[in-house]
Amino acid sequence: MSEIKRRDPRKEWIARNRLHPQHLEVLAELGQGAASEWMGPNGVLRRNPHAIGFIGPNGIKRIDRSGAQQGVAGAGAATSTVVQKPLVEIDEPAFSVLVVPDMAGGRLSGHDRDLLGLARRLADADPEDQGAVVAVIFGPHKETSFGEAGIDRLLHLDSPDVAGYAPEARLGALAVVEQAWAPRHWLLPDSKLGGGEMGRRLAARLGERPATGVWQVEADTEVPSGWRCTARGAAESVDIQRPLPRVALALAECAEPVSETRHAAVELALPQPLPSMLSRIEDLGQVPVDPSGVALSEAEFILSAGNGVKDWEGFHHAAEVLGATEGASRVAVDDGFMARDRQVGATGTWVTARVYVAVGISGAIQHLQGIQTCEKVVAINMDPGCDMIKRADLAVIGDSARILEALVSLVEQAREEKRDAA
Amino acid sequence: MQPDTTMTPALEVTVLVSIGRHPVTGRARRADQDARGVELARSLADAEVSLLHAGELAEASEPALRGYLGMGFSELSLLEQPEGADVLPALAETLDAAMPQLVITGERAERGEGSGLLPYLLAERLGWPLVSGLAAVESVENGVATLLQALPRGQRRRLKVRLPAIVTVDGAAPAPRQSAYGPARRGTFETIAGPVSRDEAWAEWQVQPARKRPKRLKIVKAASARDRFKAAAAKAEGGGGQVLTDVTPEQGAEAILKLLREEEVLR
Numbered sequence A: 001m002s003e004i005k006r007r008d009p010r011k012e013w014i015a016r017n018r019l020h021p022q023h024l025e026v027l028a029e030l031g032q033g034a035a036s037e038w039m040g041p042n043g044v045l046r047r048n049p050h051a052i053g054f055i056g057p058n059g060i061k062r063i064d065r066s067g068a069q070q071g072v073a074g075a076g077a078a079t080s081t082v083v084q085k086p087l088v089e090i091d092e093p094a095f096s097v098l099v100v101p102d103m104a105g106g107r108l109s110g111h112d113r114d115l116l117g118l119a120r121r122l123a124d125a126d127p128e129d130q131g132a133v134v135a136v137i138f139g140p141h142k143e144t145s146f147g148e149a150g151i152d153r154l155l156h157l158d159s160p161d162v163a164g165y166a167p168e169a170r171l172g173a174l175a176v177v178e179q180a181w182a183p184r185h186w187l188l189p190d191s192k193l194g195g196g197e198m199g200r201r202l203a204a205r206l207g208e209r210p211a212t213g214v215w216q217v218e219a220d221t222e223v224p225s226g227w228r229c230t231a232r233g234a235a236e237s238v239d240i241q242r243p244l245p246r247v248a249l250a251l252a253e254c255a256e257p258v259s260e261t262r263h264a265a266v267e268l269a270l271p272q273p274l275p276s277m278l279s280r281i282e283d284l285g286q287v288p289v290d291p292s293g294v295a296l297s298e299a300e301f302i303l304s305a306g307n308g309v310k311d312w313e314g315f316h317h318a319a320e321v322l323g324a325t326e327g328a329s330r331v332a333v334d335d336g337f338m339a340r341d342r343q344v345g346a347t348g349t350w351v352t353a354r355v356y357v358a359v360g361i362s363g364a365i366q367h368l369q370g371i372q373t374c375e376k377v378v379a380i381n382m383d384p385g386c387d388m389i390k391r392a393d394l395a396v397i398g399d400s401a402r403i404l405e406a407l408v409s410l411v412e413q414a415r416e417e418k419r420d421a422a
Numbered sequence B: 001m002q003p004d005t006t007m008t009p010a011l012e013v014t015v016l017v018s019i020g021r022h023p024v025t026g027r028a029r030r031a032d033q034d035a036r037g038v039e040l041a042r043s044l045a046d047a048e049v050s051l052l053h054a055g056e057l058a059e060a061s062e063p064a065l066r067g068y069l070g071m072g073f074s075e076l077s078l079l080e081q082p083e084g085a086d087v088l089p090a091l092a093e094t095l096d097a098a099m100p101q102l103v104i105t106g107e108r109a110e111r112g113e114g115s116g117l118l119p120y121l122l123a124e125r126l127g128w129p130l131v132s133g134l135a136a137v138e139s140v141e142n143g144v145a146t147l148l149q150a151l152p153r154g155q156r157r158r159l160k161v162r163l164p165a166i167v168t169v170d171g172a173a174p175a176p177r178q179s180a181y182g183p184a185r186r187g188t189f190e191t192i193a194g195p196v197s198r199d200e201a202w203a204e205w206q207v208q209p210a211r212k213r214p215k216r217l218k219i220v221k222a223a224s225a226r227d228r229f230k231a232a233a234a235k236a237e238g239g240g241g242q243v244l245t246d247v248t249p250e251q252g253a254e255a256i257l258k259l260l261r262e263e264e265v266l267r
């Protein structure tokens, strides 16, 4: 829509004349606020209660008190209502709560955010004794919302020796952090590898007895740390209630993630360089695994086929080249093109893939249910109006066979170039 | 089948075994991960495998320990510790004296605190490297083991670690063989005395059967009732994705490839 404002003097005149038969309509059209209120000639606010509300679709008058009355919404004025959450800055923290998020895939996971929510609770419990949440992250990342997640200070260590699987170097770095800031609490996600491993190593190094599998933390004035926690033990079969130790490894949903405030996420630097140490564990990198051997519910990258796939050879070839696990919609399964255990959706498998590529799938609700937790959804479809497009982060409108073919040749070409360069 | 001891440079492997708990009946059994560890040790070429358990030989736990013997062992070393003791000092001392090349443990115990901390504490105390979540041992050459670590989502990572080392196995390791009844009956326990230290903190904690965790409610924080209603009634929608219409297949493929690269799912 063009940004040029055009004036209509006649309408403006009608808008000023509240006795004009078209006054209300014109006011609504011009979007000059509710016609139910105006300033009278003597400076008194006048109200017309009959003008409030609008006529609903079935002829009944509706009154909308949310402030966004529909009848008078300005047409041209695209009001930007990006609500900024209040920014909280903590200049002189009394103590610090250290969090080491997993950063799976270079982003804060849901588990990390829950943990940061817990850290905020520990830091903000006493306004007299305000703490700061410090996060330590390793290696490159793609996260942009550290502040929204509740981080006051961010220590980003990105040297080559802490990249990849380097538990010993990372442990050395955390030991330096411990010396530099002596945090009151260490919180790590009790996840497989990542925090679960790092936290145990850290606790062993610091000589602290950590609480593992913590899922509940409550204030308790009777214990020295002021907090008591409930942790899972013995293969999830018992709950252990104990005072919260300095190092805690918490499960997902241990607290609500931060949602109401923004924090500064000021970059910190280590006061001293990392000690260089001889690593006894050498990371030789990930091993290619057969993607079709990975369970559908666990697969990280799924290429899923629906009724819109006609060229099945091409689809299987694409899955192989991309290294994706194959999935299918119910129609593709019912028609016998895919095995039953490949079906995604309400009556199939609920998948947790990070990237889900839906090829020729319309996005029926039964199918969308199965991909609720997928992070990135890519849709390839002919129909720009289908539900899968609404769900997708990236949608390409076109014929699935030709797009897959182009994708395969692009990937192969890139691999070829890499091989030539090497 | 007896472990082959005639080969001279045998790899000495100790598997730490514990008493498991059947998830449904609660009865004592071979701990699943420990049994997988034993299986992993058995699959190593010319390894001399010994089993070590720290605890007491009670009537309820004996069948569980014999379960490990039934995997092809004639004896199991039993480090005598009373119920509720901290077994770490005794284990560290025993391992320090025996000096095996490789110590295999499970990830977490199925009884007691089950914090999964023991291997880490042992590694810290002995000063050995530790690798967790093992799926397989590929080879052991010149004091360096090549290992396959199980990552989430069915992925694997290859690691090299200098021996002696402690490794933990989890559910991704090969399933254990069945325990044979005869060898399990015939096997013997060789008891070793060790220092006993009480676990005082554990005694102070309150332990109760696990409560079901409350389900997280979807809380909509909105200022007005209308917004809350809209949020509750809304269809799940992605945050307004990018839609490419009227593009050639090549352009579309390029956009998809860019996303796949950004997400690092292409190998």
Ligand SMILES: Cc1cc2nc3c(=O)[nH]c(=O)nc-3n(C[C@H](O)[C@H](O)[C@H](O)COP(=O)(O)OP(=O)(O)OC[C@H]3O[C@@H](n4cnc5c(N)ncnc54)[C@H](O)[C@@H]3O)c2cc1C
Pocket: A305, A306, A307, A308, A309, A310, A328, A329, A330, A331, A332, A343, A344, A345, A346, A347, A348, A349, A359, A360, A361, A362, A363, A364, A365, A366, A367, A370, A380, A381, A382, A383, A386, A398, A399, A400, A401
């Ligand atoms: C009780 C019940 C349970 C169900 N459970 C499941 C379930 O678990 N999982 C599931 O998937 N379904 C399930 N369904 C079925 C579901 O309702 C849909 O029928 C099904 O998901 C549709 O599959 P589809 O998207 O592949 O096919 P369609 O709806 O036929 O969609 C095909 C899509 O492909 C596009 N297309 C066509 N040709 C091309 C081309 N050449 N290139 C690109 N795009 C093209 C079309 O535009 C269309 O959007 C269930 C149904 C019921 C009643």
